Amino acid sequence: xxxSTAYKDNNYKIHVARNILENRLNTYxxxxxxxxxIIDENVYDIYKDTKLSFIKSPxxxxxxxxxxxxxxxxxxMEELLAAGIKRNSLLVVIGxxxxxxxxxxxxxxxxxxxxxxxxxxxLLAHDSAIGGKTAINSEHGKNLIGAFxxxxxxxxxxxxxxxxxxxEVLSGFGEVYKHAMLNSxxxxxxxxxxxxxxxxxxxxxxxxxxxxxxxxKIVIEDEHESGSRKFLNLGHTLAHAVEYKYxxxxxxxxxxGIIAALYISNELNGTDFNIGNHIDYMRRHxxxxxxxxxxxxxxxxxxxMKDKKNHRNDYISYIVFKDxxxxxxxxxxxxxxxxxxxxxxxxx
Amino acid sequence: xxxSTAYKDNNYKIHVARNILENRLNTYxxxxxxxxxIIDENVYDIYKDTKLSFIKSPxxxxxxxxxxxxxxxxxxMEELLAAGIKRNSLLVVIGxxxxxxxxxxxxxxxxxxxxxxxxxxxLLAHDSAIGGKTAINSEHGKNLIGAFxxxxxxxxxxxxxxxxxxxEVLSGFGEVYKHAMLNSxxxxxxxxxxxxxxxxxxxxxxxxxxxxxxxxKIVIEDEHESGSRKFLNLGHTLAHAVEYKYxxxxxxxxxxGIIAALYISNELNGTDFNIGNHIDYMRRHxxxxxxxxxxxxxxxxxxxMKDKKNHRNDYISYIVFKDxxxxxxxxxxxxxxxxxxxxxxxxx
Numbered sequence: 001x002x003x004s005t006a007y008k009d010n011n012y013k014i015h016v017a018r019n020i021l022e023n024r025l026n027t028y029x030x031x032x033x034x035x036x037x038i039i040d041e042n043v044y045d046i047y048k049d050t051k052l053s054f055i056k057s058p059x060x061x062x063x064x065x066x067x068x069x070x071x072x073x074x075x076x077m078e079e080l081l082a083a084g085i086k087r088n089s090l091l092v093v094i095g096x097x098x099x100x101x102x103x104x105x106x107x108x109x110x111x112x113x114x115x116x117x118x119x120x121x122x123l124l125a126h127d128s129a130i131g132g133k134t135a136i137n138s139e140h141g142k143n144l145i146g147a148f149x150x151x152x153x154x155x156x157x158x159x160x161x162x163x164x165x166x167x168e169v170l171s172g173f174g175e176v177y178k179h180a181m182l183n184s185x186x187x188x189x190x191x192x193x194x195x196x197x198x199x200x201x202x203x204x205x206x207x208x209x210x211x212x213x214x215x216x217k218i219v220i221e222d223e224h225e226s227g228s229r230k231f232l233n234l235g236h237t238l239a240h241a242v243e244y245k246y247x248x249x250x251x252x253x254x255x256x257g258i259i260a261a262l263y264i265s266n267e268l269n270g271t272d273f274n275i276g277n278h279i280d281y282m283r284r285h286x287x288x289x290x291x292x293x294x295x296x297x298x299x300x301x302x303x304x305m306k307d308k309k310n311h312r313n314d315y316i317s318y319i320v321f322k323d324x325x326x327x328x329x330x331x332x333x334x335x336x337x338x339x340x341x342x343x344x345x346x347x348x
Numbered sequence: 349x350x351x352s353t354a355y356k357d358n359n360y361k362i363h364v365a366r367n368i369l370e371n372r373l374n375t376y377x378x379x380x381x382x383x384x385x386i387i388d389e390n391v392y393d394i395y396k397d398t399k400l401s402f403i404k405s406p407x408x409x410x411x412x413x414x415x416x417x418x419x420x421x422x423x424x425m426e427e428l429l430a431a432g433i434k435r436n437s438l439l440v441v442i443g444x445x446x447x448x449x450x451x452x453x454x455x456x457x458x459x460x461x462x463x464x465x466x467x468x469x470x471l472l473a474h475d476s477a478i479g480g481k482t483a484i485n486s487e488h489g490k491n492l493i494g495a496f497x498x499x500x501x502x503x504x505x506x507x508x509x510x511x512x513x514x515x516e517v518l519s520g521f522g523e524v525y526k527h528a529m530l531n532s533x534x535x536x537x538x539x540x541x542x543x544x545x546x547x548x549x550x551x552x553x554x555x556x557x558x559x560x561x562x563x564x565k566i567v568i569e570d571e572h573e574s575g576s577r578k579f580l581n582l583g584h585t586l587a588h589a590v591e592y593k594y595x596x597x598x599x600x601x602x603x604x605g606i607i608a609a610l611y612i613s614n615e616l617n618g619t620d621f622n623i624g625n626h627i628d629y630m631r632r633h634x635x636x637x638x639x640x641x642x643x644x645x646x647x648x649x650x651x652x653m654k655d656k657k658n659h660r661n662d663y664i665s666y667i668v669f670k671d672x673x674x675x676x677x678x679x680x681x682x683x684x685x686x687x688x689x690x691x692x693x694x695x696x
Contacts, residue, residue: 081489109493133460145425147460
């Protein structure tokens with residue numbers, strides 16, 4: 001399945017299917033004088049003798065988030081320059097979201113910009129197929145240095161998902177679940193039904209594609225200044241705090257954040273999300289729901305207040321639902337949010 | 349005098365006059381929540397108690413080209429983040445072309461891009477008022493890492509030129525001279541007449557403005573794929589080699605390169621540039637014309653062949669004149685160029 005982006009310009013295709021990497025890549029690489037590969041070391045270890053054996057002398061880079069710092073980034077950039085990368089070379093970045101963020105950033109600044117293709121290898125990375133954000137981390141926080149720079153294509157070969165550790169599947173599924181909720185109650189219900197007993201990666205491609213399309217729709221709407229892009233932060237306000245404090249994978253924290261968002265929606269907007277069902281479902285799949293019971297509310301509030309998305313003092317911006325179909329941004333008074341989270345804590 | 353750029357979008361103004369910095373800057377800064385200043389240490393030392401005394405706690409950075417490396421760049425970037433720079437902050441970069449290149453690059457990547465204004469403090473930096481190229485140096489060469497990123501304005505306060513060392517004036521004047529030649533024989537003649545006895549910075553503003561306009565015209569034409577941008581490399585092919593070998597300032601090397609370009613034009617295109625007059629004029633002002641006599645032709649050829657602008661083997665791309673009015677790109681056979689440069693060497 002191919003999805004085409006719908007920006008005003010610089011559009012690209014997102015190819016999503018099993019076992020497509022080498023073939024799809026060939027249709028692009030033949031247009032370039034030379035091709036360079038950046039590959040996450042964990043991914044390369046697993047696939048170097050099989051799926052990735054067609055690649056000669058790749059630059060194998062330190063795994064995941066550890067690549068998103070100046071020092072490893074510059075090392076790889078100098079290697080590319082030493083190898084003779086040119087303006088009309090293509091850079092292919094194979095790895096999860098972090099590898100894509102840093103590899104895309106390299107593409108954006110080496111020789112003032114070369115073309116690149118991202119090959120996501122995780123479930124979470126479907127989220128970065130849209131958006132064109134590249135970045136690395138600063139001493140002062142994540143993703144503070146970067147560029148807006150779109151790839152020439154995203155080739156999402158689902159075969160890579162077979163080797164994902166369970167914790168990674170749970171994390172990536174958090175974003176799949178979020179996108180389903182932002183799409184429609186029907187899609188969320190379908191997703192919950194299909195994954196009622198277990199989360200089987202083979203069942204997810206249709207939802208991954210829907211997720212990418214949902215994000216695309218929201219990002220495009222946002223270009224017309226609707227502000228809808230903020231909806232993509234569903235679950236993220238509390239998630240960032242939980243993730244920072246308890247060091248759990250991003251998408252798992254998002255799941256906990258979504259529970260909070262639904263609970264707040266019920267309290268403040270009178271929606272009737274069945275919180276009990278959501279909690280049971282997440283517990284069943286192994287999400288660390290009990291952190292919501294353990295958390296120190298004051299500490300969480302402190303962390304949330306640091307979030308760059310807050311623009312009013314004494315308020316925290318939270319993505320909630322107006323009704324089951326409609327997300328909205330709500331500025332919630334800090335004292336009020338504290339009370340609601342305390343009640344949720346009791347409820348777990 | 350204000351010049352407006354004429355790009356398709358993201359246009360900005362270039363303000364050129366004496367003693368305008370603080371006033372002009374105020375009209376911009378009031379639109380931003382916060383303003384941060386990056387200032388070349390040499391410039392700050394000279395003007396901190398006078399012209400720049402209105403600036404509170406600037407980031408003073410290592411002088412000129414030495415700032416264009418990853419380590420000082422990242423140090424300044426982290427300082428900006430520590431100081432709390434936001435998306436809607438303005439970055440003001442005060443210094444020569446190198447400070448502008450690196451400061452503009454910081455603006456392009458910190459928080460994925462903030463607005464910036466360049467305040468050039470050298471004669472050479474008039475050349476970077478147009479073009480939107482930002483960059484730093486790699487271990488493998490100059491300007492290999494960077495971004496295309498336009499400023500919100502350029503404020504060229506000519507008072508800064510008063511404190512320039514003579515070598516800097518000669519260097520910057522090289523680009524002024526080049527732009528006059530690319531503009532018209534009339535403008536070049538006028539420039540030569542006005543500077544017949546000495547190069548007085550106070551006489552140059554009209555030519556600086558003409559130079560910026562000439563570059564603008566060429567860059568805009570180039571956007572329509574005329575390829576005219578290459579003309580801006582007039583004098584640069586030999587200059588890069590001379591500069592690398594003899595470590596003389598960029599614009600001084602360009603002057604020597606222009607002599608070679610005119611000599612080649614006479615030899616291959618039958619133009620009648622008066623080489624003797626050009627040599628006398630440059631000698632009189634202290635340009636190191638004798639390097640053209642000392643140079644090892646084979647070594648210069650080697651260095652020129654490395655230039656990224658050559659796209660045919662056994663040929664070197666050189667900007668020459670078809671007639672006194674018309675620059676052109678000529679691919680010259682290596683053996684042929686060697687002979688001509690050897691003859692020029694005898695001629696000096």
